[in-house]
Amino acid sequence: MEPVHIIGAGLAGSEAAWQAAAAGVPVMLHEMRPAVGTFAHKTGDCAEMVCSNSFRSDDDVMNAVGQLHWEMRAAGGLIMAMADRHRLPAGGALAVDREVFAQAVTAALHDHPLIEIRAGEITELPDRGNWIVATGPLTSDALAAAIRAVTGTDALAFFDAIAPIVHADTIDMDVAWEQSRYDKGETEAEQKAYINCPMDRGEYEAFIDALLAADKTEFREGETAGYFDGCLPIEVMAERGRETLRHGPMKPVGLTNAHKPQDKPYAVVQLRRDNALGTLYNIVGFQTKMKHGAQTEVFRMIPGLRNASFARLGGIHRNAFLNSPSLLDNRMRLRRRPNLRFAGQVTGVEGYVESAAMGLLAGRMAAAQIRGGELPPPPFTTAMGALVNHITGGADARTFQPMNVNFGLFPPLDDMRAGRKGRKDRYPAYTQRAKDDFRSWLAAQ
Structure with a gap:
């Protein structure tokens, strides 16, 4: 045979x-x-x-x-x-x-x-x-x-950092809302493809402080420390300036808070559906090298994610996968x-x-x-x-x-x-x- x-x-x-x-x-x-x-x-x-x-x-x-x-x-x-x-x-x-x-x-x-x-x-x-x-x-x-x-x-991709994924039913939709930036999309589903979590200035500043102070994972001996641009850890971006994230993955432009239309968010964290069932959402642009305990503390500072349950936390390591x-x-x-x-x-x-x-x-x-x-x-x-x-x-x-x-x-x-x-x-x-x-x-x- x-x-x-x-x-x-x-x-x-x-x-x-x-x-x-x-x-x-x-x-x-x-x-x-x-x-x-x-x-x-x-x-x-x-x-x-x-x-x-x-x-x-x-x-x-x-x-x-x-x-x-x-x-x-x-x-x-x-x-x-x-x-x-x-x-x-x-x-x-x-x-x-x-x-x-x-x-x-x-x-x-x-x-x-x-x-x-x-x-x-x-x-x-x-x-x-x-x-x-x-x-x-x-x-x-x-x-x-x-x-x-x-x-x-x-x-065959080699990634250094990955973003966390949240169970959809643990996102507080009394705080968060569904909307694509600038309402882009031909269908209502496309126009509501993202879940948005708003931050005022005080919440943003506190989040950046916690992010910079959190315990982080370092590369092990034998691993290289280079980052891919598309997977840059948020801590590395934050170290480049306190406003970097607000002009990157947390930019508030093109979004209107459905719960408080008159209030303009200082920053917005977006989550994108990660599977066809709509049961999982990844935090967009939030690749991280924080240790797992620190991640749950820091990410639960995000309004709408106070009681979030994570299907996967972020991480950093050499990983080859198709x-x-x-x-x-x-x-x-x-x-x-x-x-x-x-x-x-x-x-x-x-x-x-x-x-x-x-x-x-x-x-x-x-x-x-x-x-x-x-x-x-x-x-x-x-x-x-x-x-x-x-x-x-x-x-x-x-x-x-x-x-x-x-x-x-x-x-x-x-x-x-x-x-x-x-x-x-x-x-x-x-x-x-x-x-x-x-x-x-x-x-x-």
């Missing part, structure tokens, strides 16, 4: 290899470490965790990542099995002994009769055969160049070269579990194709399906940035408007629906 070749033995590549082999398909798993290292990795083990040792919340009733854990366990995931076996006490989170965990994953892959691990760097992308690229944010320079060659010069909504089909194949699938963080998901989940799907989809079939993605009412939907079309390609799984990616419940509005009711309903639909997806294979 034709093998599937997988580039990268991180969490996504390891899970993809396990799933394909479990389906009876031979696997060639290519890993450049330890012969070719990175500044972050310390070993040549598969599934080495280079940052935290936590897979975050294991609550599969009230938490979207916990639901993702449940789905991966239900699908026979290797990563979750080894995490469960080597978990550490961590309250409601799933944390692991990272060295033992990686060694256990490596041993399981080595012991599987259908998996061959091949050492060495892959620097070209073949135009034949079935390949899964699961190289993560630290893709080697040579392979990154090869990916650019098949996707386009600007398709503009997946413009490049991948819903089977995670490159539209221009369908023999190439992508999985893991390189697709624009953020987090260990999300990366492994995309590997799980890529491995199953590749195996189904090799065996003469087609495997559709899970319904996007499930955690995995919501992620795949987001990266392959649900997100706006023009503003696409890496994303963790969260309930803002799930389609609303049918009876949400009938009274099920509180999180205590809404979240269990999301996860129960996801479990039912994921079981049906598995049963159909």
